[in-house]
Amino acid sequence: MTDQELEILLKRKCNAFDLKQIAFNCLLQIFKDNSNNNDFLNGYTENEIKTIFERFEYQIDRRIGSAIIRTRIGLYLDDRDNVWLDNIEPIGYYELETDFNGEILDDWFVIEKEKYVSDIEIISHFQSMNQKLPPEYLRRNHIQYEFVAYISLVGTLFISKQFEGAGRFVKRAYSYLETISDNKFDKDYLKSSKRFLKLMSKYLVTNNLISESLKQELIENKNEG
Incomplete structure (x- = not known):
């Protein structure tokens, strides 16, 4: 199998499981579950944060001995100083980890900056x-x-x-x-x-x-x- 064929296969698998939408839905639920926690977003508000799909990652995980897919959504702010690429400043990310059958294994929500x-x-x-x-x-x-x-x-x-x-x-x-x-x-x-x-x-x-x-x-x- 060529690299191109492998890439097409993996993209089809991600699309078939609708992993991007599932990740966005999980992230939205995290926001809802923590809406009353003033410290959860490190001083930011949900309205300030832009959620943007970044990538799929395919890995062989030694913990479970099989392949996994990570779907990553970036968390950004409008760049008021016009310093960052595309005028958006990264402040964190959300990652959803699934197996190759689309079953959710784990996820991470990370805010890397303090408002x-x-x-x-x-x-x-x-x-x-x-x-x-x-x-x-x-x-x-x-x-x-x-x-x-x-x-x-x-x-x-x-x-x-x-x-x-x-x-x-x-x-x-x-x-x-x-x-x-x-x-x-x-x-x-x-x-x-x-x-x-x-x-x-x-x-x-x-x-x-x-x-x-x-x-x-x-x-x-x-x-x-």
Whole structure:
């Protein structure tokens, strides 16, 4: 049997079992079963996610000692920055595994990105800010140690989806800045950290990730901006 003949045979088998449609149906059921779980999609909503058929894979699986077919559906977002191919950004996938008789063996649903972490690109902001962090600020007896701790907790709590806590430490950092003169700070680090606090504050408020009372405190904070 030639490669072309084998490919035709496998395509016919996938079409005969309607594996693509079965995979889409299973994925839809997963969305329905987890519609009340706010953490299931890592902050994304079903309406944001585009489901696109990607491929069939044919493998000999040593676990079951026979051939299997994997049907893969990609999970994508609209690419707002026009960076990704076809203007869609991959964030995960769904795979349905069946045997060569069309019987379902297993499946996987994977979200590889976090909405809020991806949106705000917090890792890159941390890296940029910490490059300007004077090493002596990390000493416990240094006047800026407390401020550095607040900044670090903002990022840590945000990544952990403890948004209210992150907002509270944004407020504490702003309050600290009210008590310490700017000339006590390294100029570049102060500028970078203020930009970070402004970014975090705006994002938490705009996306309604914190309580109304805290939102009002951040909006009214005279240091914001």
